[in-house]
Amino acid sequence: MIVKETLLPIEEVAAKLGLGRERLYPYGPHMAKVLGEPPKPKGKLILVTAITPTPAGEGKTTTAIGLADALWRLGKRAALALREPSLGPVFGVKGGATGGGRARVEPRHEINLHFTGDFHAVTSAVNLLNALLDNHLHQGNELGIDPRRIELKRAIDMNDRALRHVVLGLGGKAHGVPREGGFELTVASEVMALMSLARDFKDLKRRLGQIRVGFTYEGKPVYAQDLGAVGAMAALLRQAFLPNLVQTAEGNPAFVHMGPFGNIAHGTNSVRASAFALGLADYVVQEAGFATDLGMEKFMNLVARTAGLVPEAVVLVATLRALRYHGGQDAYEMPDLQAVRKGLANLEKHVENVELFGYKPVIALNRFPTDAEEEVALVRDFARERGLPFAESEVYAKGGEGGLALAEAVLSALALPHAYRPLYPLEAPLEEKVATIAQKVYGAQGVEWSEEAQKALKAAKKEGCTGLPVVMAKAATSLSDNPKLRGRPQGFSVRVTDLRCRLGAGFVVVYMGGIETLPGLPKVPQALRIDVDEEGNIRGMDY
Structure with missing residues (x-):
């Protein structure tokens, strides 16, 4: 294993949270499992979500990492809580999932590949x-x-x-x-x-x-x-159940543990890792998979309710390239003021989704080199008109320093009142829960049930699954169940194709559209760009 970056010994990272060496089960010098039971929670949970992404993602992980580093720069004891990367996306479309630029978790190649097994x-x-x-x-x-x-x-x-x-x-x-x-x-x-x-x-x-x-x-x-x-x-x-402790590029603690998919499962790291983070840090930055209609909705309706992990603030990550994409622009890497203006409808719906659960989001604009100042001004004005905190994030290029404005906005938001509320009561009928999410979160006008799904619904009721939360499995690149519908779709219905009780997980999975639980590789997968040089260094996996 070759690590050229200057990383702290994992014992020093743990010491920042008051963890002694006796609580660690090391996997080499820079990774460790955490032993024992989590302390009583004392920290404040900051949930990081996003608008509807492009297929490449919008830097939600990068923003979360940079925010945690920025909090440390402001003298706050913070911890990250992130999912582990899956080899599917690593070698598929997205590549590595450990952040990017100067806002990443380390040792990134080990985490992206076999990690702690x-x-x-x-x-x-x-x-x-x-x-x-x-x-x-x-x-x-x-x-x-x-x-x-x-x-x-x-x-x-x-x-x-x-x-x-x-x-x-x-x-x-x-x-x-x-x-x-x-x-x-x-x-x-x-x-x-x-x-x-x-x-x-x-x-x-x-x-x-x-x-x-x-x-x-x-x-x-x-x-x-x-x-x-x-x-x-x-x-x-047994070993896999123990949370993993690693570090950011700036040497700050990060719990990276488990990784249920955000568009098929509930899309967040383990409850146990979050419990450790909340018991050891004053602020915990936790990412929820994909956008508010997927990861955040499931976090609020499932994780927060069943595990008691209630956020104190919500960060909503947006990018101009995603706004251009949802404004109808296919070449979304280059400035397009009109496309951004149209794409703001997507951002507006995600703001509404956060508000559904009782929060005013902090809008974090993840900056890219090709962003035009006129486009940034549009998003800033959008936030100001709605009375929402807004900050530009430049953590990719500047690390924690580039997230100071965001961190200060989040700290201010933590002082504001909020009233967490799930969208539906657990005792509601399953079809009512599905309709509530589809109509309120996606903006659908209705729900269609296939014949197979109707049979599965009847069986689920017979098996006693009615009182469980629902987890909606649908496309990640649209508010609808149709990936081709961009922006803020209107006048659409979603189609339920199947429904499965997952009593072990404690929820009911509702499959929509053509969702697949085993993705395929794209025509040019990321795997074709990855290599190892003569010195053993991995190339082509970084953002």
Whole structure:
């Protein structure tokens, strides 16, 4: 491992939060697992979300990192709480997910690749459960599981569309029971989701046992605990369940742990890592995946409600390139005043979404070199007219120094009153929860349910899932379920194609449009740009 940047020993990073060496399980000089139980929460949670992104993303992670560094520059004890990167996006469209420029977490290449092995552990636990299931079928199927009604999928942490639908058990009797199956991205698995939401090992094992693998011939649900899988899965996940501590490029503490997808799962780091951060720091900067209609909505309706992680302030990241894109400009890297003006409708809807939950957002404009001052003025005027805090963020180029204005705006926002409120009561019918999110958050005029989704809804009610929060799985690059609809779409309906109880994770997944749980690679994947030089340095993974 070659690290040319000057990084602090992980013990020095931990000491900034009052953690002694005895609380660390090091993975080399710059990464460590944190041992023990989290202290009582004392910090203030700052949630970072964004407007609808372009396919490349808008620097939400970069902004969150720079904000934490800026808070340290202002003399505040701060900690980051970020998701771990998935190898799917790393080698797919977006590349590395550890920030960029001078606002990044380190050691970035290790974090982007194998890190402390957390995702490998989750993948192994998912695939062990699948192996036990297929072995049960092969050894006589005592539970009477219907091979046609198995919904469990294997996991792989790589974008690979060819594995979405596969046939298993071919080759004769000795090779298992033939059935249809498939793979999903590790970060889309229920194990990843429940790892992120479990409070302790007891809770983890309880959740693992409640993973539904399929149904019997009589239509009764079968769970992981029925297969005797819980103990072995927990053993595989024991180390992965411990939060990871790393550092920013400026040597400040960052908890980077777990990574459920924001458009398929709830899109935020682990509850356990956030609990450590809130117990050790005065300010915690936490990112929620994608935009307000995905990561933030799920954080507010699921994580804040069930884990007690209630934000004190919300930062809404915007970029001029995204505003140009949502204003109808395909060549969104270059200035276009008219496109920005039209794209402000998208920003306006995301402001409204934050306000739905009881907050006035701090608008952070993530600056790019090609941004024109006239465009910046449009966004500044937009914020001023609505009485919203506004700050330009230049953390990519300047690190924490470039986030000082944003940090000061956030500190001022923390002093303002807010009244957190989820959008729906848990006791509301599932279809009412779906309609509430679609209409209030997306701006849809209605919800259409496919025949398959209606059957799944009926089964979910029978299984007792009615009182759970819902997690909407939909496109990330549009407020609608159609990626082609930019800006602030009007007069559209969303279509529910399927619905699954995830009792282990503690929510119901509602699939919309053509969402896939195993993405494919683009025509020119990021993997083609990544290489290792003769000295062992990785090239092509940085922003």
